[in-house]
Every structure is written in C-alpha cells, then in structure tokens.
Amino acid sequence: MKNTKEIYIRTSNLSTNVLALKRFFIKNKIEAYLVGGAVRDACLNRDTEDLDVVIASSDISLGLKLAIALKGKCIPLDPVRNIDRIVFPKNELTVDVTYLNNSNTIEDDLIKRDFTIDSIAISLNQSEVDAETRLIDPANGFADLENHLIKATSEQAFHCDPIRILRGVRLSAQLGFAIDDRTEKWIRKSISLLLNVSKERVRDELLKIISSPNIASSLYKLDSLGLLTIIIPELENCKDVEQPGEHCYDVFKHSLETPRMLELILSEVDNTSRAVKFIPRFERWETFFQEIYADGATRFTLLKLAGLLHDIGKPQTKTVESDGRIRFLGHGNLGAETSQSIMDRLRFSKKASNYVTSIVKHHLRPSQLAPKGLMPSKKAVYRYYRDLGEVSIDTIYINLSDYMAAKGDRILESRFDLSDWERHCKMAATILNNKQKDDPDIYLRIVNGYDLMSELGLEPGPFVGKLIDLISESYAAGEINNRKEAIDFAKTVIKNES
Template sequence: MRQITVAPERRHLLDRLTAFFGGRDGLAYATGGFLRDALLGLPARDLDVAVAGDSLALGRALADELGGHFVALDESRGHVRIVLPDGDITIDLTPVPGTIEDDLRRRDYTIDALGAPLSEAAAGAVEVIDPTGGLADLDAGLVRATSEEALRDDPLRPLRGARIAAQLGFEIETSTREMISRQAARVAEAAPERQREELMRMLAASEAGRGVRLLDELGLLSAVLPEIDVTRGVEQPKEHHHDVFNHSLAALEALDTLLAEAAPEGEHNGRLWRELWGALEWWEGGHEYFREPVVAGTPRRALVKLCGLLHDIGKPVTKTFEESGRMRFFGHSDTGAEIAGGLMGRLRFSGRERDIVARMIEAHLRPVQMAQDGAPTKRAVYRFFRATGEAGIDTLFLSLADHLGTVGPNVNWEGFQAHVAVVRHVLHLRFADERVISPPKLVSGRDLMRELGLTPGALLGELLEAVREAQAAGEVSTPEEALALARRRLAEAGR
C-alpha cells in the first residue's frame, strides 16, 4: 500500500464519488494526473476517474448529483467532464471497456498509467495497479512513453509529455524524447482548445522557461506557435544581449523569477527576486494577484508569461535601417499585438485573455518611456492605466522582464533597481490614491452642454477626458475648477 496526499475538500469529494458509484454497482478507479500527483504529495486540482459502464450516462447522473455542468469532451470515446459549480474542480470520466489493466496499458506515459480503486483513494492509502512500471519511473523522476503507438493515437500526447516533464521537473527518457520529436509536427492536428490548455498549463508552472526551451528542443514549439519562428536569428541593436527569439525566452525566464512566490535558489535569481519584492513588501496581495484566474484554470501569471514569449513578435516585420545604419523597429508593439491576437484567436483564447495580452504588448515600452525624465507624473500614470486597463500591473512586470531579457546575464544592478523604483512608484500611486486611476466625476457631459453651450460630439468627450486627467494630476478638485478648465480648453480650441 502507498500513502497518498489528498486535500480535505478533495477527500470529501472522493467520498461522495465512492458512494455515487458504489450505489450503482459500478467499478471506479482513480487514475491519471490526479493519482500521479497524489502519490507525489502534490495538490491535485482535478480528478481523473476511469469507470466501468456507460460513462456518458454516469457523467450526466453525476453532474446532476453534484450540481455541476456536464461536458462531452469526446462523445465517440466516452470521455466526459463535470465542472463543479465554483469552477475550481473538474472531474474527468473515461470508460473501461475491458479490464483496468488493459485500459492503463493504452495510456500515453507510464506515470499516468497508474490506477487505484476510488474507495482506497478516498481512504488515503492505495494498492496501486501498475501494469507498465510507472511507479519506478515516478520514483526516478522520468517521463516514459508506454509505446510510440500510444503517442500516435492522439496528436496532443507529445505536447502533453513535455508539459508533464516541465511541470514536475522530471526528465524525459531518451527513447521517449526521440518518439516525441518524430511525432511533434502532428500536435498541430489536435483541437486548438486542447493545444491552448496544455500550453497554458506549462506556462503556469514555476519553470515555464525551462518548459518552453524543452518544447523547442523537441520541435513542439514550432508546431504550437509557428508564428514565433520568424523571430529566430533576428539581430537587435548592440544593447541587446540576444536575438529576438532568445530575448523572448530570456524575458519568459525572468518572469519565472519575478513571479515566484518565494526567493528562487541561486545568488543571481534570488537577488533579483529580493530586490523586487523587498521594494513591494507593502503590497500584501501581490502574489495572490498573479494566482487569481483570468478564466477558469488559467492563473494570471500564465498569461503574463505568454506575453513574455510574444511581446516582441512584431519586430521581424517592422525591422528597418536608417541611413546611418541604426536599426529600428517602429510600430513593433502595435504590430506584435495584432500578430498575438491572431494566434490567440487560432488557439481559441477568450476575448478577455486576448484583450489583456494585446494591451500588454502594445504598452510594454511605456513604463520606461514615462520615466525618462524622472518618476512618472500622476498624469502619466493615469494615462498608462487608461490605456492598459486591467493589464496595467501585468505590463509593469512585463517591462521588468523585458529589461532583464535585454541585458542578459550581465545585470547592471543600479539600472535594475531604478526600474524597480519606477514599478514601485506606479503601483504605489495605483493603490494609494484611487483618484489617479478612476477620478470621481466632477462634471457630466450634460453639465458641459448646459454651461458651455455644447452639443454631443467628439469635442465634448475630449473636454471630459481633459477634466479627468487634470483631476488625476491634482490640478482640479471641484466642479467649479473643472468647468473653468473646460472653458479654457474650449477657448484654446477657438470655440
């Protein structure tokens, strides 16, 4: 018997599942990533259950029992998902057409080809069913394919293997690496939603940069994100340590460090983290902010890391040279946002995710630009958050990672500290004075039309925005001052 770690709320759910299947004389087994992670002592968000019988009918009945939402992932195979009401837990059901041992042998990787009776999992001690040697690989930290045929059976499986290795910090067994490389191009045949889910689960990991480099080594990165290939070998001005492609990977790795929830090991990365979070020690909700989901199952940190990978994707098509030989990338931020929007549409990201990424890429240079003459003014900070919306905080962290990706391993600590000081200043204004971000209304459009004889139109909107900017800057604070400002602006416009 092996002990497994199951959180109390998951154990309660396992008890309910055991009662549900037991009441229907059904055999049910804990399998897949849930059992693997429980054996490793890791928290498992989702449950994987193999069932004897009609998984579609059982899934619908279970969804009704738990008050969850039923989703047929693959009706022809009987793969279903129940999403529980709070959206935080999903239960995946798969059918067992023969014996559980035969079912497990058809799985893709040995460490996921493990099973245990659901009732034992609920009790916290399991007799593991292990027909492929997965326990030995789990103990050795190896990802090993059960067979190449298993990888061919589902085009997503090569990507999944790399994601598991990156997520767990495991090595991929040598022959399995070769199998994955041979099957890599077929990943593009998988449903876009499934590709996206694997990519974002990898980016949510603590060492996402290591994972993406692994994808590249195995030929998987080009299969999932072919748009990024144009950045390979694109040289940059001498202040850049890397070409565009490797700069993007370095920015992603910097985000792994900056968004870590504790100081990473190693003197260099540990100091980077302490410089940043020491300056932000007053921000109690900082780490929680990056943990929060943007959509179900995707924490904000994963989306920020995606931007680390994509923020300069517009550089290759905007690269020009001046007569002096100076290299320029005019408009690369806007162009990059368009390219990123296209690939995110292809992978079926939500509208909210696409908007956040577009705003981040468009504005990733602004934190540096608004600090060129010293600490950013309140007016500049207002404009920054007006442009970035809910992506503002994310953009500040992307800017730090962009800086680190530019200088490479030779960090100028004074320069980094100055950049951190800008981030601290902007965040302090963001949280200390709500008027800088969302000034209370002093005058309305109706007020301006009545007092200044205006009609609805662009000018009216411009005057209202001028008032809001002046409020954020601390230049007006009463309705009378706001009206006086509007009159001056109207006179300056010759009206």
C-alpha cells in the same frame, strides 16, 4: 514488460473524495478503479481535484447514479466514447467516468494510455480501512515515478491522440521530471500529427505548460523538440535576429527569457538578488496576478504569454542605421497585429486576446513617459492609466521583465552595476504610486459632459469629450480641485481655442 511485483501505497495518501467513491462502489458491489493522474499524485503524496474512474461495466447509467450519490451533476463529456464528467457546485472537484466493455480488463485499459506514470490504477473495491492500497501497474509506471521519468507507453500513444505530445512536455514541467530518450524520439517523429489537433486543445495544453513553474525550461524543451514553432510559427523569424549592444541575446532567446524574468519578479519565494529587491510592490500584490482572467487562465499565465510574444514584431521592423545602430521602430504596433493573428488562430477568447495584444503593443510605454533620468509627471501617469486601462499594471511588470531579460543573468550577479536598473524601478514605482486606488472614475466625477453643456452652452460633440479629458489631466496633476475650478478651466480652454 508486465510488472509482477506487488506495490502498495499508504491508503492515507488518498483524498477523502476517493474514499467517498469507494463507499459507493463497495456498497453497490460495482467493480471500479481509480486511474491516471489521481493515482500518480497519490503515489507522490500530492493533492489533486481531478479524479478519473473506470467502471468495469457497459451500463452507462452508473455515472448518473454516482453523481446523485455524490451530490454532483453528471454531464456527457464525450458521448461517442461514453465518457461522463461529474461536477460539483461548491468546489472544483471533477470526476471523469469511463466504462470497460466485457472483453477488456483494467490492465488492457491501462497499457493503452499515454504515459506510464499515468497508467497506474487502484481498486475502488478495496476496503478503506486497509492501511495500504495495492497498485495495478502493468506498465511499470511506479518505477518511472521513482526515477522522475516521463515515458510513453508506446509510439502508438501519440498516433492515437497527438495532443499527448504536448501533454508530455506539460507533465515534465509540472512534475520536474525528465522525458526519456526513446519518448523524445517518438515525439520528434510525431510532430506533424499536432497539425491535425483542434486549435482549442493545443491552446489549452499551451496554457497549462505556461502556467507551470520554470517557464523558460519548458519553452526551451518545446523548441529543442521542434514543437514551439509548430504552435507559434512566427517565432521562427525571431531566431538569430541581432539586437543592440545593451541586449545579450538575439530576439528569439530574449523572448524566451522575458517570461523567465517575470517569474523571478513575481515569485513568492524570497530572492536574495539585489536586483529583485528594487522591484516595486503594490496593494493586493499577492492576489492580483493569481486571479482567473480569461480562458481559465490567470493574469500571471497570460502575462507570461505576452512576455513570450512581446517582441514578435521585431524581425519585420529591424533597420540598421548608417552608423551601425540597430532599431526596431514600430515593433510594438506590428507585434500587436501579429499577436492578434496568433491568438485568433489558437482560438483564444476576445478578452484574452485583447489583454495580450494590448500589452505587446504598449510594453515600452512605461519607460517612455518621461525623458531618461526623469520621473513621469502626474499628467503622464494619468494618460498612461487612461490609455491602458485594466492592463496598465500588468504592462509595468512586462516592462521590468523586458529590461532584466535584455541584461540576462548578469543583472543577478553581485558585481553588476544596478544604478540604471534602480532608476528604472523607481520609474515603475512612480507610475504605481500615482494610480488613484479603488476609484478609476474619480477624475470624471468632478464634472461631467452635462455640466459643461449646461454651464457653458455647448452642443454635444467631440469637443466636450476633449474638455473632460483636459480637466481630468489637470485634476490628476493637482492643478484643479473642485467643480468651480473645472468650469473656469473649461472657460479658459474655450477662450484660447476661439
């Protein structure tokens, strides 16, 4: 039903970037509108750097003129549908520009959009000195904003662009809104349409969902709607796979709970749980996981994805011993292979794929560096950093999340026995504290291959590399401290080998 009630928001809710758009369109007497997420966020008094503009003209040169006025660059985003994007060299602001043909009104355009809360517009021709800005809201989206509802404009919205199926879940996660019952029904009916969407678009929406807070809630919602195993069919095999007694969930639920525990561990919000207080921190903790790593995603986002996939190899490796003991031997290696297939299918970059698969492969490694109850040696820590490289720190925190997810919410209860968890966290702290900070090549600088060959008369080959590795381990353990001791150590190794 068309909304006839006039609704206004404070003009001060609009960003200075919107005011710059207004000045251009008012000065040039061009009818234009701000639509979509920017209006939604203004209604919610949230900041946004993505602006969508609809120009009531078929003159596609106006996008270029707007870009020049704003000191940006105009890029044809979708030449078929005449969509331009304006980007800026010094900030993350983007302005997407579409054009209305003469036969359509802004109301016609809005009612064909995906969700009611994104089917609201404001005129960019209304004076910026007005204290209030009128909303154009033919789909009653403002009411749904007030009621915290994600509601599709129609079932046809999902047929026009099936990626909107995932976008609804993403908006629910980002805003903390519920998806209304009729929209959920439409989504379930349209699930198969996702198979016709490009893998790149599915990947991008999945990453946006994973990057949003309350990851477990989003994953459970994806599963309840039948979407999670459409995106990652391999997870279906994890359902109802029983685990040993120390686990409180089957493999599937454990896989969904691990990224939730990771969020808890890495949360910037103070947590009063005793369990969380044992978790070790390190220098650059605040920024390390928030840096963009690959495919536009942060380490934190890709680490949550690795947490979701870390036990993907368990169903195929499960065995039950004669005494009833359940084991999953080799599930890390098989899980890495399966994760690689998943990452390839969703068109992730090589860097992102290597990151996730390496963590899946080695997620148990931190707790295997020493016998139970003992702390890892300096040599073991050296080998750990040597083998895992740039995912070494990340893997420690997946290992911690894995432990917590195995125990479930019991570990957060005040009466839970945390003695074993405290030892586990001390193990993680030992690995972190023994890393050579800011100088990953320090072990190799004490002596190099040329030194060994010239001093000891060796020929180039694998044996020289083996010597360097042994020297590096001994240096890490404090057994040798300078070049002379390294050469003497190499002589001893050669003598023992001969």
